[in-house]
Amino acid sequence: MTGPGEHESTAMTDDAAREVLSAFPRLAVPAAGQLGDDAMVARVLRASQHPADGRGKALGWWVAGLGVAAAAGLSVLWGAAPGWYEGTRDATHVQTAMTSTREVVTQKADVAVGKRGQPRDKAEQAAEVVPAAEPTVEEAPTKALAPSEVARPPSAEELLERAQAELASGAVEDAVRTYEILVREHASTREAAAARVSLGRIALDAGDPARALGHFDSHLESNSTSLLAEATYGRIRALRALGRLDEAQREAHEFVKTHPQSPYVARVREWVER
Amino acid sequence: MTSKASSLLLSHAASCGSAPVQLGDFALAQRAAKGDVAAREVVVRAVLHKVRKVANALAHTPEDADDAAQDALLEVLRSLKSYRGDAPLHAWAARLAIRHTLRLVRKERRRKSVLFVVEAPEVEVAEPADADLVLQYLRDHLRRLPERQRTTLVLRFAVGYTLEEVAEMTSASVSTVRGRIRLGLAALRRRIRRDEFIADWRRS
Secondary structure: OOOHHHHHHHHHHHHHHHHHHOOHHHHOOOOOOOOOHHHHHHHHHHHHOOOOOHHHHHHHHHHHHHHHHHHHHHHHHHHHOOOOOOOHHHHHHHHHHHHOOOHHHHHHHHHHHOOOOOOHHHHHHHHHHOOOOOOOOOHHHHHHHHHHHHHOOOOHHHHHHHHHHHHHOOOHHHHHHHHHHHHHHOOOOHHHHHHHHHHHHHHHHOOOHHHHHHHHHHHHOOOOOOOHHHHHHHHHHHHHHOOOHHHHHHHHHHHHHHOOOOOOHHHHHHHHHO | OOOHHHHHHHHHHHHOOOOOOOOOHHHHHHHHHOOOHHHHHHHHHHHHHHHHHHHHHHOOOHHHHHHHHHHHHHHHHHHHHHOOOOOOHHHHHHHHHHHHHHHHHHHHHHHHHHHHOOOOOOOOOOOOOOHHHHHHHHHHHHHOOOHHHHHHHHHHHHOOOOHHHHHHHOOOOHHHHHHHHHHHHHHHHHHHHHOHHHHHHHHO
């Protein structure tokens, strides 16, 4: 059973839901500061005239891969029919060098065809030593690296994911420890930036604004360019919680000017207007 | 067949002072694919608004929306060679661009969610005291819906596609789209009801 108060509340929130849902069409309206249509068209047309985009790079790698694969195939053929390849070995090197400027590709090709610059008979011997059933060119270095990869410390991304999972499961202390490791071991990464801001938020939620302020300040002083709005917003909250209202007010004014598109700006503007 | 795109080419040619040219969609696409700048501009303008609407409604920030729209429009230009003339050019290009936009926005959200999952202003939702705040409030709640429900609601209610068009763009059946809309709206209403801010605000 529900009481009259609850009925009233439901009716009111249904009205609110309708009001919120009626804002859907405005989601598609450009925000202030976005490119105008003409500027967007000009930018797209200009960009379309430069073929050196991501696809071009991908094609380069694909062609480079073909070069490596061709080299690998030739190494087997040299072992089977050493009489006809006289010109092709050099041609393979030329092709590999042309298809990619990356040294690593050339090195891989060298693994397949014998060391570059060796006389023909040595290359032939190298081809004979490597049986056809050996790992492919791409597999060989990966296998060699495997033991060290097993022992490697967790990457910044892995630590961040772990901390977030710990936080989501309610293990806040574990999350804080993981975030701290991340900040210590990978200080200059974007993940460490996220960790510093998260540590600040956790401290704020735990009622320790002084510690939170330290985390936000350390992020803002780190020259990181990511999450600046989040860190500044956290800083303002921490200052308010510490009762440093004048400072918070100044910071809030600055925030509204510097981050007009931030999702936090409506909240901060309220603080400014009070 | 006189399509939106070819009539646009007509007006573009007129605005340039040259003789109006009436091209079929296939010929227009071929010219654009070969690098004809006027034809490329016509193709881009034919789908510009729909692509931007989708990007604006789904992207994390206005900057991301611009980037996603730009990339999707470039994808249309790159793909022109594969246009066979089976459907109107503007519809083909809009479908392609919007699918690409959805992919990009999804990818960008995934990348950012790794960084932002904790930073989302979960308890800092402002009271919807004016239109901007209502919009912000809707965005905040939409972000917390499952990806497919969010995309479906945006394509249907923010961009205005029909159920059939949404189904085609999201590679789902019409009944699935209906289900996603029903569930998505119900979840949004539930979330709004739960929000004490709103109830307090309406009372005051």
